[in-house]
Amino acid sequence: MNNxxxxxxxxxxxxxxQMQTAPLPVPIIRGSGSVLYDANGHEYLxxxxxxxxNLHGHSHPHIAKRIAEQLQTLEHVIFAGFTHQPAVELAERLLAILPSNQSKIFYSDNGSTAVEVALKMAFQYWHNLGKPRQKIIAFENAYHGDTFGAMAVSGRSAFTAPFxxxxFDVDYLPVPIPGQEDAVLAHAEVLFTDDVAAFIVEPLVQGSGxxxxxxxxxxxxxxxxxRQKGSLIIADEVMTGFGRTGRLFASNYLEEKPDLMCLSKGLTGGTMALGVTTCVQTIYDAxxxxxxxxxLFHGHSFTANPLACxxxxxxxxxxxxxxxxxxIQRISQSHTNFSTRLIDYQSxxxxxxxxxxxxxxLKVGEQTSYFNTIRDTAYNFLLDRGVLMRPLGNVLYLMPPYCTTDAQLAYAHKQIEALLTTIETPIA
Known part of the structure; x- marks a missing residue:
């Protein structure tokens, strides 16, 4: 095991x-709650x-028990022309908690494919109506996945440069961060025309961006x-769904509900790969x-896998x-309290x-770049102290499982403050 x-x-x-320069990967042998254990006896929050x-902690016994029981009954069946209890029940239960305008569930394998399905639904919707539209509007620096359609509607960056x-071409809007709302609205009034098939967004939070x-x-x-131009609206809630923003879905904060939604990541509590694209009835009817x-000529070998459902x-x-x-509320409040301490750090x-x-x-070196070297410094500093974080360049973030205790949060906060102190203390 040690090798x-x-x-x-x-x-x-x-x-x-980058496999040439990357250190050896950390060999994880088990997980429990918010803690991962490696082959050398180290623990990582x-x-x-x-x-x-991961929503509920690693190796959650309730999820493990349910999967084990299902494994004894049906592990998989083709989903073209067939169905099964877990897929039907999951669709029913999802529609009960999603925005009320959502009507149909289409299964796939992950977040990127959920986006691919949404884009194909949007383009073919207009094609089937005999009114083809070929333009998509997205936010600058968006990230919607790594397959080709998902890359196309993501921001152009080092990750998409070779491709x-x-x-396909996309028109981009700046992200309407606080203070920029009026400028973005003015730009949107120009971009939204009657040849726009869909507007795709990560609602409220751009993750990898x-x-x-x-x-x-x-x-x-x-x-x-x-909507004034008839454009369809796609909410990519792959990351924001299932409570991350404080409500079950980021779309729950909105008066205007999306026409299509993309779900994955927390959908299975982090246990297995599964993707979902939902849509309103009018899209399905087309x-x-x-x-x-x-x-809709789209499908995957493991569509609606019974174990994943x-x-x-x-x-x-x-x-x-x-x-x-x-x-969820307790962790949110803990973050709010910690943010008042972060204000005191110049970095x-x-x-x-x-x-x-x-x-x-972090105000260190080049600003807001995925390739900012502070990323490796922060990652290694925290990992050495038993805290797993994965900075996005100079952006540090916390997104813990919901079972994370106050003591675990306090430990993570303490290590982050130690990092900040190190950054701000000149080396003699």
């Missing part, structure tokens, strides 16, 4: 990793929910502008026809408990929060 990292290095290619997916010749946050009031106004060419149902059991909802700026997500920028 697991070396065995990995010999044969595995890791995501978002998972303050980023293992890439924003730009193959991506640097945890950029804005308010629901301005998004409502932008949605209204889009695909109903005696003409088979109006069919069961994991999602078990996660929803836990999510809707009063205890979990109370924990900190742009402190921002939505629910259980707290982020701030």
């Amino acid at each position: 697991l990292a070396e065995r990995d290095k010999a044969i595995i290619w890791h995501p978002f990793t 998972d303050m980023i929910s293992s890439w924003w997916v 730009v010749p193959f991506l 640097g945890m950029v946050m804005y308010q629901p009031e301005i998004l409502d106004k932008l949605f209204q502008l889009a 695909f109903l026809s005696d003409d088979k060419f109006k069919t 069961t994991a999602a149902l078990a996660s929803m059991d836990l999510l809707l408990l009063d205890e979990t909802q109370s924990n 900190v700026e742009n402190i921002r929060q939505h629910g259980t997500l707290l982020a701030f920028d």
Whole structure:
């Protein structure tokens, strides 16, 4: 077991990793609650929910029990022409907690494919109506996934540079951060025309773009502008869904509800891969026809996998408990209290929060860049002290599982303050 990292290095290619210069990966052998345990006996507080997916803690017994039971009954079945209890029950329960205009559930495998499905639905909706629209509007620096359609509607960056010749064109709006709302609205009035098929957003929080946050009031106004031109609205809630912003969905803060929603990450409590795209009835109706060419020709081998659907149902059991909802509010309040301490550090700026997500920028070197070297310094400093965080360049953020205790939060806060003190203390 001790040579697991070396065995990995010999044969595995890791995501978002320059393999030539990266240190050996940390070999994790088990997880419990908010803690990960490595092969060398070290513990790590998972303050980023293992890439924003874990809601209830690692190896949760309720989710594990439900999956084990399902595994003895049905592990998988083709979802074209067939169905099963977990998929139907999950769709029913999701529609009961989603914005009331959502009507249909389409299953896929992850957040990126959920976005792909939403885009194909949007484009083909207009095609099926005989009124093709080919323009998409998105926010600058957005991140919607790493497959080609999802990359196309994401911001152009180092991550998409090799593929730009193959991506369809998108018109971009600046993110309506506080103080920029009027300028963004003015720009939107020009961009939103009657040839825009859809407007796609990460509501209230741009995740990989640097945890950029804005308010629901301005998004409502932008949605209204889009609707005046008949454009469809896609809410990518892959990261913001299932309580992260303080409410079950970021869309719950809005008066204007999206036409399509993309879900994944926390959908299964971080246990298994599963994606969902939801839509309003009018979109679904545009695909109903005696003409088979109006069919949505999209699917995946593991669409609506019964084990993944069961994991999602078990996660929803836990999510809707009063205890979990109370924990969401408790963690949100802890973040708010910690932010008042962060104000005292000269190296900190742009402190921002939505629910259980707290982020701030480090004023060190180049500003707000994914490749800012402070990223590695902060990551290694915290990891050495048993706190797993994954800074986005000079942006540090906390997004812990909902089971994280006050003592664990306090420890993480203490280590972050130690980092800030180190940054601000000149070396003699």
